[in-house]
Amino acid sequence: MSADVLPYTVKPHPITGLYSGKFGMWLFLASEVMLFGAFFSSYILLKFSAPSEGAAAWPTHDERHLSWVVAGANTLVLIISSVTMVMAWLSLKGNNLAKGRLFLGVTAALASLFLAFKIFLEYIPHWHEGYTTSHSVFFGLYYTMTGLHGLHVIGGILVMVYFIGPGSKLWRSDPEYYTNRIECTGLYWHFVDLVWIVLFPTLYLMN
Amino acid sequence: MSLKAFHVVFVIVSSLLTAGFGLWAIRQWSVRGDFVSGMVGIGSFVGCAVLLWYGRWFLRKLKGVSWL
Numbered sequence: 001m002s003a004d005v006l007p008y009t010v011k012p013h014p015i016t017g018l019y020s021g022k023f024g025m026w027l028f029l030a031s032e033v034m035l036f037g038a039f040f041s042s043y044i045l046l047k048f049s050a051p052s053e054g055a056a057a058w059p060t061h062d063e064r065h066l067s068w069v070v071a072g073a074n075t076l077v078l079i080i081s082s083v084t085m086v087m088a089w090l091s092l093k094g095n096n097l098a099k100g101r102l103f104l105g106v107t108a109a110l111a112s113l114f115l116a117f118k119i120f121l122e123y124i125p126h127w128h129e130g131y132t133t134s135h136s137v138f139f140g141l142y143y144t145m146t147g148l149h150g151l152h153v154i155g156g157i158l159v160m161v162y163f164i165g166p167g168s169k170l171w172r173s174d175p176e177y178y179t180n181r182i183e184c185t186g187l188y189w190h191f192v193d194l195v196w197i198v199l200f201p202t203l204y205l206m207n
Numbered sequence: 208m209s210l211k212a213f214h215v216v217f218v219i220v221s222s223l224l225t226a227g228f229g230l231w232a233i234r235q236w237s238v239r240g241d242f243v244s245g246m247v248g249i250g251s252f253v254g255c256a257v258l259l260w261y262g263r264w265f266l267r268k269l270k271g272v273s274w275l
Contacts, residue, residue: 017275026208072228072247076254079221083261086214093272186210190217197224205231 010176025184029191032152036195039145043202046137059138061207065131066142068204070121074114075200078193081110085186092179097171100182101164107189108160111153118150142203149199152192159185212274218262225255 007013008020016023050058088103126132126139133143163182170178229251236245 012275022209069243069247072251075224075228079258082214082217082221086210086265089210090269183210187213190210190213194217194220197220201224201227201231205228 010174010180019180021180021184022187025187029187032191036145036148039141039148040198040202043141043145046141050137056137059136061205064138064142064203065126065129066204067122070117071200071204074117075196077110077114077117078196081107081114082190082193084110085189089179089182089186092171092175092182095175097168097175101168104160104164104182108157108164111157111160115150115153115157118146145199145203149192149195152195156185156189156192159188209273209275211269211272214265215262218258218265222255222258222262225251225258229255 006020010019012019013023018026047058050056084103084107088100088107091097091099091103123143131139133140163178163185167181168178170181229248232244232248232251235241236248
C-alpha cells in the first residue's frame with residue numbers, strides 16, 4: 001500500500017541506490033550543514049575581526065566563564081546517545097522491536113539529560129550572573145549557536161518519542177519500512193551530535 | 208551513506224575529540240596544577256581508547272551490512 005503512494009520506501013531507487021527516506025534525509029542534512037556553517041563562519045569572522053584590546057575585544061578562555069566540565073559531561077552524554085541510537089537500529093534489523101524501543105527510549109532520555117544540563121547548569125546560572133545575549137558578541141553567538149543546537153535536540157526527542165509510541169504501529173504492517181525510518185532518525189541524530197562535537201571545542205576550549 | 212558508515216565517521220571524529228580534549232586538559236593541569244583537569248585528561252584518554260575499541264567491535268559486528 002505505502003509503496004503505491006510513496007515509491008522506494010524500502011527498496012533502493014535504481015538511480016540513487018538509496019531508499020527515498022534516506023535520500024531525503026541527506027538532502028535535509030546538506031541544508032543543515034549550510035545553516036550551521038553560516039553560524040560557524042560568522043563566529044570565525046567576528047572573532048578574528050575583533051580588536052585585541054578594549055571592551056570589544058574577544059573574551060579569552062577564562063573571561064567567558066563557561067563550564068568546560070559541564071560541557072564535557074554533556075559531550076559524553078551525546079556520544080553515548082549516538083551509540084544507543086545505533087543499537088536501536090541494529091535491534092530492529094534483528095527483528096527485536098522491544099529492544100529497539102528500549103534503546104530509542106534510552107537515547108531520548110540521554111538527549112533530555114543533555115538539555116537539562118544545558119538549561120539548569122549553564123543557561124540559568126549564566127543569565128543570573130548577567131551573561132545574557134546582550135552582554136557581548138561572544139555571548140550573543142554562544143546563545144544563538146547552542147540554542148539552535150538545543151532546538152535540534154528537542155526535535156530529535158520528539159521524533160524518537162513518536163517512534164516509541166504511535167509511530168511504532170508501522171512495525172506490524174511493514175517492519176522494514178519502520179526500521180528504515182529509525183535509520184533516518186539515526187542519521188539526523190548523528191548529525192546533531194557531530195554539530196555539538198564541533199561546538200564544544202570552538203566555544204569552550206579554544207582561546 | 209548508511210547509518211553504519213555515518214556511525215564509523217562519528218566514532219572517528221569522537222575519538223579525535225576525546226584525544227584532543229585529553230591533551231588540552233593535561234596541559235591545563237600542567238599549567239595550573241588543577242586536580243580536576245588532570246583527572247578529566249586521563250578520563251578522556253581512556254574514553255578515546257574505549258571508542259577505538261568500540262569502533263573495531265562495531266565494524267566486525269556489521270560486516271554484512273551495506274555502507275550505502
